[in-house]
Amino acid sequence: MLVFERPSETAVASAVDALRKDFGERAVTSHSVREHHSHGEGMRDAGLPDVVVFPETNEEVASIVKLCNQARIPVIAFGTGTSLEGHLKALYGGVCIDLSRMNNILQVNAEDLDCRVQAGVTREQLNAEIRSTGLFFPIDPGANASLGGMSATRASGTNAVRYGTMKENILGLTVVTPDGRIIKTGTRARKSSAGYDLTRLYVGSEGTLGIITEIQLKLYGVPERISAAVCQFDELSNAVNVVITAMQLGIPMARIELLDEVQMDACIKYSKLEGFAAKPTLFMEFHGTDAYVAEQIEQMKSITADYGGSDYRFADKPEDRTKLWKARHDAYWAGMSYKPGNQAFATDSCVPISRLADCIAAAKAEIAKTSLTCMIVGHVGDGNFHVQISFNPDNAQEREQAETAAAQIARIAIGMGGTCTGEHGIGIHKLDALKEEHGEAVDVMRTIKKALDPNNIMNPGKTIPMN
Numbered sequence: 001m002l003v004f005e006r007p008s009e010t011a012v013a014s015a016v017d018a019l020r021k022d023f024g025e026r027a028v029t030s031h032s033v034r035e036h037h038s039h040g041e042g043m044r045d046a047g048l049p050d051v052v053v054f055p056e057t058n059e060e061v062a063s064i065v066k067l068c069n070q071a072r073i074p075v076i077a078f079g080t081g082t083s084l085e086g087h088l089k090a091l092y093g094g095v096c097i098d099l100s101r102m103n104n105i106l107q108v109n110a111e112d113l114d115c116r117v118q119a120g121v122t123r124e125q126l127n128a129e130i131r132s133t134g135l136f137f138p139i140d141p142g143a144n145a146s147l148g149g150m151s152a153t154r155a156s157g158t159n160a161v162r163y164g165t166m167k168e169n170i171l172g173l174t175v176v177t178p179d180g181r182i183i184k185t186g187t188r189a190r191k192s193s194a195g196y197d198l199t200r201l202y203v204g205s206e207g208t209l210g211i212i213t214e215i216q217l218k219l220y221g222v223p224e225r226i227s228a229a230v231c232q233f234d235e236l237s238n239a240v241n242v243v244i245t246a247m248q249l250g251i252p253m254a255r256i257e258l259l260d261e262v263q264m265d266a267c268i269k270y271s272k273l274e275g276f277a278a279k280p281t282l283f284m285e286f287h288g289t290d291a292y293v294a295e296q297i298e299q300m301k302s303i304t305a306d307y308g309g310s311d312y313r314f315a316d317k318p319e320d321r322t323k324l325w326k327a328r329h330d331a332y333w334a335g336m337s338y339k340p341g342n343q344a345f346a347t348d349s350c351v352p353i354s355r356l357a358d359c360i361a362a363a364k365a366e367i368a369k370t371s372l373t374c375m376i377v378g379h380v381g382d383g384n385f386h387v388q389i390s391f392n393p394d395n396a397q398e399r400e401q402a403e404t405a406a407a408q409i410a411r412i413a414i415g416m417g418g419t420c421t422g423e424h425g426i427g428i429h430k431l432d433a434l435k436e437e438h439g440e441a442v443d444v445m446r447t448i449k450k451a452l453d454p455n456n457i458m459n460p461g462k463t464i465p466m467n
Contacts, residue, residue, distance in 0.1 A: 001187075001447060002449060002450065002456050002460070002465075002467065003024060003456065003463065003466070004074070004092055004279075004456045004457075004461065004466070005092070005126055006071060006092040006093055007071065007072060007073045007074075007092070007093070007094070010074070010434045011071050011073060012050050012073060012094075013092060014052075014071065015051075015067060015068065015073050015095065016050060016051045017054075017096070017144045018067055019067070019082065020124060021054055021065065022063065023054070023055075023060075024030060024055040026053060026055070026074050026156060027051055027052075027053045027054075028051065028052045028053075028054075029051050029091075031048075031051075031240050032159070033051070033052050034048045034049055034051070034052060034096070034384075035048060035080070035161050037076075037078050037081070037098060038047060038088060038089060038090060038096075039081070039086075039088055039089060039094045040081050040082055040083035040084055040085075040086070041081070041082050041083070041084055041143065041332070042083065042084035042086060042090050042156055042344070042345075042346060042429075044087065047089035047090045047091050047093075048090055048092040048093070048263055048337060049074075049076060049093060049094050049095060049096035050073075050090075050093045050094060050095065050285035051095055051096070051402060052078070052095075052098055053095060053096070054098050054100070054101050055096065055097060055099070055101065055102065056101045056102060057102070058174060058176065058182050058213045059182070059211055061094065061097060061099075061102075061176045061211055062180045062182050063180070063222060064087060064095060064178075065088055065097075065176050065180045065211065066179070066180030067455075068094070068095050068457055069178055069179055069180060069455055069457055071153070071458065072455050072457060073094050073095060073294040073335055073460055074091075074092045074093065074094025074095065074457055074459070074460050075094060075095050075097060075177050075178075075207075075211070075457050075459070076088060076090055076094060076095070076097070076207065076459050077096075077097050077099060077101055077148070077149075077152065077207040077211045077459070078096050078097065078098045078099065078100075079120065079145060079146030079148050079149030079150075079152075079251065080099070080100070080122060080143070080144065080145055080146045080149060082141075082143035082144075082149065083149065083153060083424070083425070083427065083429075084146045084346050084424045085421075085424050085425050085426060085427025085428065085429045085460070086346075086425045086427040086428035086429055087152075087153070087206055087207065087425065087459070088427075090163070091408075091428070091460065091461040091462075092423075092460055092461070094457075095200070097211060098457065099118075099119045099120040099146065099148055099211075099213070100146070100215060100263065101121045101427050102118040102119055102120040103118055103120035103121050103122075103125070104117070104118050104121070105117050105118075105121060105125075105130075106118065106130055106131055106214065106217075106449050108130055108133060108135075109188070110133045110134075110135060110219075110251065112188065112217055113135065113177075113218060113219045113220065113221070113399065114216060114217060114218055115130065115216070115217050115219055116214060116215070116216050116217075117214065117215055117217065118148075119147060119149075119151075119211075119212050119214065119215065120146050120148060120212050120215055121147050121148075122141060122144045122146050122147065122197050123137060123139065123141075123144060123145060123147060123150065124144045124216075126147065127144070127255065130219065133198040133216075135219040135220060135221060135222065136219065136220060136221075136222050136335075137169075137217060137218075137219055137220075137267055138157075138159050138162070138163035138169070138220055138287060139156065139157050139159075139160070139163065139164075139165065140157040140158055140159060140171060140329075141155045141156065141168055141423065142157075142158075142328075142330070142331065142332055143328040143332075145394070147215050148149040148212045148213070148215065148302075149199075149218070150166050151166055151170060151173065151202075151203050151314060152202075152203075152204070152205065152206055152207050152212055152425075153166075153206060153216050153423070153424065154166050154167050154203050154204030154423065155423050156382075156384065156422060156423035157423075158255045158257055158285075158287070158325070158328065158329075159254050159255045160332060160364075160379055160381075160382055160384075160416040160423075161247075161253055161254070161255065161256060161277060161379065161381030161382045162252060162253060162254040162255070162287065162365075163220065164252075165333055165423065166203060167200065167203055167204065168218075169191075169218045170186070170189070170199060170203055170215055170216065170217060170218075171186050171187065171188055171190070171199070171216040171217065171445070172186025172187055172199055172215075172216040173185045173186060173187050173198075173199055173202055173203070173212050173214065173215055173216070174212070174213050174214035175198075175202050175211065175213065176210055176211045177209075177452065178209075178210060178215055178452060178453040178454075178455065178457055178458050179212045181389040182213075183198075183210075184367065185198040185199040185202065186198075186199040186216060186218075186295075188216060189419045194200055194237025194253075197312040198233050204425065204465065205276060206426065206427065206459060206462055206463040206465060207458060207459040207462070208273060208423050208449060208453070208454070208458050208459045208463045209448070209449065209452050209453060209458060209461075210453075210458065214433050220401065223254075223287035223288055223306055224288065224289050224290065225286075225287070225289060225290050225293045225316075225320075225395065226259065226283065226285065226286070226287055226293075226316075226321065227286045227293050227297065227315070227327055228254040228255075228277040228283070228285045228286075228314065228315040228316075228320070228321040228324055228325070229283075229284045229285075229286070229297065229300065229312065229313065229315070230276070230281060230282070230283055230284070230311075230312070230313050230315075230324065230427075231281070231282050231284070231300075231304045231307070231310070231311065231312045231313075232277060232279045232280065232281045232282075232310055232311045233279060233280045233281070233282075233307065233308060233309055233310070234279065234280075234284060234308060234310075235280065235308070235316045235355060235444035236261070236280040236360070236364070236376075237306050238280070238309070239258055239281070239282050239307070239308050239309075240258065240356055240357045240360055240380065241357060242303050242304050242307050242309065242402050243256055243258065243282070243328060243353075243356065243380045243381060244353055244354065244356055244357060245303050245306075245307075246299075246300060246303055246381075247291050247353045247381060248314045248353070248354075249299070249303075251296055251300065252288075252296065252441060253284060253285070253286065253296070253300075253381055254284035254285045254286055255281060255283065255325075256283070256284050256285075256379075256380060256381065257282065257283040257284075257328055257377070257378065257379060257383040258280070258281075258282055258376070258377065258378050258380040258385065259280070259281045259282075259283070259293065259375075259376070259377050260280050260374065260375055260376040260377070260410060261278050261279050261280055261411065262278075262338075262374065262375040262376075263331060263334070263335065263375035263376060263377045264276065264278050264279060264280070264281045265278035265333050265338075265366045266332045266334040266337070266338040266375060267327050267328070267330070267331055267333070269327065269334070269337075269338075270327075270330060270337050270338075271323075271327035271330055271334065273327055275313075277311075282304070282309075283324060283328050284323070285321070285325075286300075286424060287467075294372065299315075306431075309417070316322075317448065324409070330378075331377045331388075332344070332388065334348065335375055335388045336372065336389065336390075337389065338375075339373055339390045341392070342373075342390045342391055342392055342393070343390075343391060343392075343393045344387040344388050344389060344390050344391075345388075345391065345402040345405075345406045345422070345429075346362075346386055346387070346388045346389070346422045347386060347387045347389070347406045347410060348384065348385075348386050348421050348423055349363070349384070349385065349387075349409055349410055349413035349415050349418055349419065349420060349421070349422065350382065350383050350385075350413065350418050350421075350422030350423075351383045351385045351410075351416045351417065351418030351419075352383055352416070352417050352418065353382070354379060354451055355383070355416040355417065355418065356385070358416065359385075359412060359413055359416055359418065360376065361386060362409075362412045363385075363409045363412065364376070366405050366408050366409055366412070367387065367389070367405060369405070370389075370401040370402075370405055371398070372389055372391055372398060372401055372402060372403065372405070373390045374386075374387055374388065374389045374390065374405075375387070375388050375390075379422075379423075381465065382422075383418065383422075384413060384423065386410055387405075387406070389402045389405055389406060390402075406429075407433065409433070410430065410433040410436075411433070411436065414436055414437045419437060420433035420434065420436075420437055421433075425463070425464055426462070426463045426464075427463070428461060428462055430467075431463075431465045434465065435465055442464070445462055445464050447464075
């Protein structure tokens with residue numbers, strides 16, 4: 001059993017005084033700053049930390065963690081605050097470590113297609129700074145998240161179907177352990193059989209085993225040609241079947257995104273998309289040489305025609321592609337604006353591609369049992385889709401409906417050989433689903449947590465059920 005109790009006011013006050021002495025104005029206790037750091041973009045049930053500290057070096061992070069470990073005070077890492085599963089809620093108060101000042105690109109090795117960055121660097125910042133090298137970093141969750149946060153949640157994005165997730169694109173890490181040691185995992189080599197793979201242990205650990213402060217990342221060459229396409233359908237099932245067929249035929253899509261009719265309606269209104277109907281829609285992107293992209297496009301045109309796809313249009317100019325993909329990346333905010341004042345519960349189930357149509361249909365049936373507005377969007381090329389469930393946070397019945405529907409959708413995905421979370425992580429919202437998905441293996445996870453963090457100070461109450 002993992003046990004944690006809120007530290008005494010005396011212990012917290014002493015720690016805050018020590019942090020103020022060491023960090024001065026970079027140790028902040030104002031209510032507005034603490035509130036900002038108490039939640040992500042998901043369900044906004046705030047749990048305020050007692051103090052927010054802004055370190056600038058690995059050694060400063062280590063000094064904060066050592067202090068907290070000695071006093072048994074919780075530590076919560078903060079990147080840009082875009083998480084969706086309650087990772088940032090300070091369930092027991094404690095110290096929030098904001099890594100935004102650790103935002104330097106430390107090394108770019110263009111000839112080896114890799115780089116080393118601090119955890120506070122965002123994906124957009126990295127790509128802007130390496131553009132002149134002809135390289136890019138592909139992982140792109142909808143938000144402009146920090147690379148430390150993306151590593152900690154094992155994030156994914158629209159082009160994971162081609163380039164993989166964060167898990168496949170991290171070569172090594174620098175991590176501050178719960179007792180304040182600074183360790184390095186992995187190397188710049190593309191493979192290694194040396195010892196336990198600690199990099200994979202920390203990637204996706206959601207701040208519960210240590211704090212990631214630096215990341216060694218893979219980079220890729222910018223393709224010779226990039227072309228985007230959009231195709232609309234009368235039936236959601238037809239759009240899903242296009243995806244399944246394309247993946248089973250091995251067409252190397254760079255991106256293939258599904259929006260149902262409700263999500264498309266929200267995006268049309270929010271992003272001012274012209275010439276589109278509120279119908280199930282696929283957003284696609286192709287990377288490669290001119291000939292290779294042309295071949296992929298012809299294959300996809302044939303497949304979409306077989307399933308009744310219409311209004312097939314292309315975007316080759318960068319500004320046109322940017323507008324389309326910005327609309328897709330803004331889908332969450334489009335959904336939020338669809339019902340002003342509401343909050344959203346966002347699921348992120350992932351299933352084997354052969355079960356994608358069944359799972360989405362079952363999710364739609366589950367949604368139909370509620371009185372809530374819901375929309376579906378997803379990186380469906382790898383079987384991952386989101387159901388954004390809108391509810392009035394002041395209406396207990398609506399909140400219960402949203403939580404019940406989200407839990408059941410996760411259960412359906414698990415029953416189809418899938419997972420309750422393809423990219424958002426567990427946080428506090430999916431602890432029960434984790435137990436259902438992994439069973440006895442959760443005890444092994446808990447054993448690892450106890451061994452590495454015996455005082456349970458690292459983001460306690462998240463990711464691993466306490467008992």
